[in-house]
Amino acid sequence: MPLDRLVMQGLRNLAALDIRPSPGINLILGANGSGKTSLLEGIHILGLGRSFRTHRLKHAIAYEADSLTLHGRVAGDPPIPLGVRRDRQAQELEMSLAGERIARTASLAEVLPLQLINPDTFRLLEGTPKARREFLDWGVFHVKHGFFDVWKRVRQALKHRNALLRHGRMDLRSLDIWDRELTHWSERLDRLREDYFETFIPVFEETLSELLDDPGLELRYSRGWDKERPLVEILQQGRAGDRQMGFTQQGPQRADLRIRLHRRPAVEILSRGQQKLVVSALKLAQGRLLERTTGRTCLYLIDDLPAELDNQHRKRFCRWLERMNCQVFVTSVEPQALGGIWQLETPVMMFHVKQGQIEAGSAHHGAGTSAMTSDMTNSNTE
Numbered sequence: 161m162p163l164d165r166l167v168m169q170g171l172r173n174l175a176a177l178d179i180r181p182s183p184g185i186n187l188i189l190g191a192n193g194s195g196k197t198s199l200l201e202g203i204h205i206l207g208l209g210r211s212f213r214t215h216r217l218k219h220a221i222a223y224e225a226d227s228l229t230l231h232g233r234v235a236g237d238p239p240i241p242l243g244v245r246r247d248r249q250a251q252e253l254e255m256s257l258a259g260e261r262i263a264r265t266a267s268l269a270e271v272l273p274l275q276l277i278n279p280d281t282f283r284l285l286e287g288t289p290k291a292r293r294e295f296l297d298w299g300v301f302h303v304k305h306g307f308f309d310v311w312k313r314v315r316q317a318l319k320h321r322n323a324l325l326r327h328g329r330m331d332l333r334s335l336d337i338w339d340r341e342l343t344h345w346s347e348r349l350d351r352l353r354e355d356y357f358e359t360f361i362p363v364f365e366e367t368l369s370e371l372l373d374d375p376g377l378e379l380r381y382s383r384g385w386d387k388e389r390p391l392v393e394i395l396q397q398g399r400a401g402d403r404q405m406g407f408t409q410q411g412p413q414r415a416d417l418r419i420r421l422h423r424r425p426a427v428e429i430l431s432r433g434q435q436k437l438v439v440s441a442l443k444l445a446q447g448r449l450l451e452r453t454t455g456r457t458c459l460y461l462i463d464d465l466p467a468e469l470d471n472q473h474r475k476r477f478c479r480w481l482e483r484m485n486c487q488v489f490v491t492s493v494e495p496q497a498l499g500g501i502w503q504l505e506t507p508v509m510m511f512h513v514k515q516g517q518i519e520a521g522s523a524h525h526g527a528g529t530s531a532m533t534s535d536m537t538n539s540n541t542e
């Protein structure tokens with residue numbers, strides 16, 4: 161589902177832009193502070209209604225501007241326009257899809273499945289379970305029908321149960337009701353996650369094996385509560401402890417992916433470059449599985465692809481991107497690092513960012529460094 165047009169206004173240091181990206185590889189090149197990450201951030205906000213750099217979208221509005229407006233068009237027949245707008249004074253983000261106002265960011269995410277690979281992606285290995293749960297749920301959301309409703313039911317049941325736990329006197333009858341409700345939806349959520357995980361594993365292993373010589377990595381799903389006991393029993397017997405803590409200690413809200421090597425957390429053993437390849441393999445495998453199960457492709461935002469990787473591993477990474485046939489936006493400070501790396505048939509478009517101004521090169525195939533540089537003069541901005 162590539163974007164065939166992107167319009168941005170009032171985003172960080174970027175001058176107003178209107179570009180027609182390639183459905184394949186888009187290289188975003190420029191010096192430090194030129195605005196490359198901001199461009200990726202804009203696409204991310206468009207697809208998810210939130211930034212990956214700040215929780216306060218207001219901070220992404222250019223200093224001099226009153227609002228931030230982003231538009232995109234998802235290629236197809238018919239093409240689907242989508243847009244978001246955030247006013248400096250307003251509390252809410254305005255969103256539109258196919259000409260209609262929408263209220264849920266999930267509607268944007270449905271039409272524009274998006275994966276980000278940036279320094280934060282390392283959190284999949286080194287961070288808390290939350291990052292890995294979100295990663296897993298991205299896949300389940302896009303691949304398994306009904307996930308979103310089940311997930312919302314779990315969240316609602318948890319909220320009610322936690323509120324009861326914190327209440328002065330325990331209302332045991334209500335607690336019984338919410339324990340059963342929480343168990344019912346949690347078991348469904350667990351099945352969806354587990355099913356997804358089973359199909360994900362072989363795709364991940366295949367992806368990783370081509371990026372990295374087999375490190376013998378082990379990936380496991382843990383559902384968030386004791387394997388041997390039914391959740392309802394855990395909830396009922398754990399009430400006193402949960403009450404003391406003020407929240408429900410076991411359940412799908414504690415699910416995790418265990419990523420291990422030689423029986424130890426992989427993050428303690430892998431080098432930084434190897435870590436980058438592992439987290440990238442996780443993200444690439446999700447895109448491949450999405451295509452395999454739904455026929456839809458996802459869009460990749462890859463900030464500073466060359467960083468931490470040697471030439472051989474950059475090549476392997478780029479080869480996967482080409483084979484996946486999806487739209488990719490890759491940034492780099494060094495044009496040479498990604499020059500001459502693409503195969504002849506791959507459509508590559510180059511965008512050069514200079515102090516917030518974007519110059520676009522026309523699409524061509526299998527760019528070598530010299531071909532890319534000479535194309536820079538052909539602007540396709542409108």
Ligand SMILES: Nc1ncnc2c1ncn2[C@@H]1O[C@H](COP(=O)(O)OP(=O)(O)OP(=O)(O)O)[C@@H](O)[C@H]1O
Nearest residue numbers: 172173191192193194195196197198219221222223
């Ligand atoms: N709200 C804002 N309004 C205007 N400019 C901003 C705003 N927020 C950040 N900037 C500036 O935008 C510029 C572009 O930042 P960005 O992170 O996109 O650069 P970059 O090209 O990714 O750089 P690097 O190669 O160092 O990662 C920075 O100079 C930053 O100071």
Ligand SMILES: [Mg+2]
Nearest residue numbers: 196197198463
């Ligand atoms: Mg950057």
